[in-house]
Each structure stands twice: as C-alpha cells, then as structure tokens.
Amino acid sequence: MLKFLSKVRIEFNALDPRKAGCLEFLSQCRSMKARESNPGCQVLVKRRTDDQPPVISVTYADGSEELIDATSVSAQSIRQRILEKGRYSETEQMFREAGEKWPVVIPQEEILLPAPGIKVTRSPLPCISSNSSSM
Template identity: 65%
Template sequence: MLKFLSKVKIEFNALNTGRTAACFEFLALCNARRARESNPGCQIAVKRRTDDFYPQITVTFVNGTEEVIDAASTPAQDIREKILAKGRMLET
C-alpha cells in the first residue's frame, strides 16, 4: 500500500476515543514491516489534536495528488482498499 504513497498524515483527537479507531488501525497498517519495506521513503506523520476535530487521514500519492479521507466514518480496511485502487490506476 505504501508503495503508491510519498506521505501519510494522520490527525485525530486522542481524547475522543470513539472516533479514532480507524486512525489507529491505519497507523498500524502503515507501520507494518511489509508496508514499510515496500516504500521506506514514505513519510508518516501523526498529529494528536486537543480540539473538537474529526479524525482525518491525508495521503499524498507519488505523483503529488493529495487526498483527504474522513476517518471518523471510514474503516481502515476501506481506506486501504481506496488507496490500492487509486494506486493501481496510477500504474496504468
């Protein structure tokens, strides 16, 4: 999954645990050994917020396209599938 990305930014309010599950799951996917080995140059940034901020994940693809994903209503596996689908389109 990371082979299609140059940067991942995960933002969430750590005090609001009910809406941050997808952020933590996606972070775990990004930090998995196989994912890191697929693109060691991919930057992963985590920003913990204290305001009433809905969790979001911003991904930057290798071609420079940036996409903001609402992590409050999207499960981590759906986010992963979305990235893989868009990445495969970039390859063709």
C-alpha cells in the same frame, strides 16, 4: 499500500471515540511489510486536542493529494481506496510510457466483437446419452 504514497498524515484526538479507523490505519502503515514496500514514505502523526474529526491526508507518488474524513471509515476501506487509485495510476503510467493515449477509449463496436483466442461455439454441445440396455 505505501508503495503508491509519498506521505501520510494522520490527525486525531486521543480521547475521541471516532479515532478507531485512524489508529488501525496507522498500525497498518507502521507494519514491517508496509515500510519495506516504500521506506521513503513519510508517516506523520498529529495528536489533536480539539473536537475536529479524525482525518487522514495521503499524498500519492504522482503528487496528487486526498483528504479522508476517518470518522466512520474503516482502515480496510481506506487501504482499498489507496490501492485502487495506486493501481489506476500505475496502469495510466504504463500506457503513457508505451505511447498510448489515456484514458483508453474502446469503440462500442469493438466491445461486442469476440476476443481473439476464444473459441466461439455456434451449435450446442453434443449430448452424450447413456444406454441403459445391458449386453
């Protein structure tokens, strides 16, 4: 998950009951597997004393930022969101490096064409009937 990020900032009030998602996400960010995926990713924690809702600010490797209100969001859904955006960015970068336009626009008539390498059966499969007569 951290491989798509350059910076994570987690802000919460330790006495706020809404902090559960933040703490779980922080735990995921500090795991050995996450740290090994991107050792250069900064994980910053700010413990607040006010009544502001818990927030998570993520900066992606491409420089874009996202502010997540972690009041009622699970750590798993935050992680999933980051992975989806990261994979999308990876795909975009791959297409751009190959000299392709992004986003890829597929004409409607091509969507309806059968894919090459897929056998298209026009007739129904032959039916094998069992013969119940004995020999």
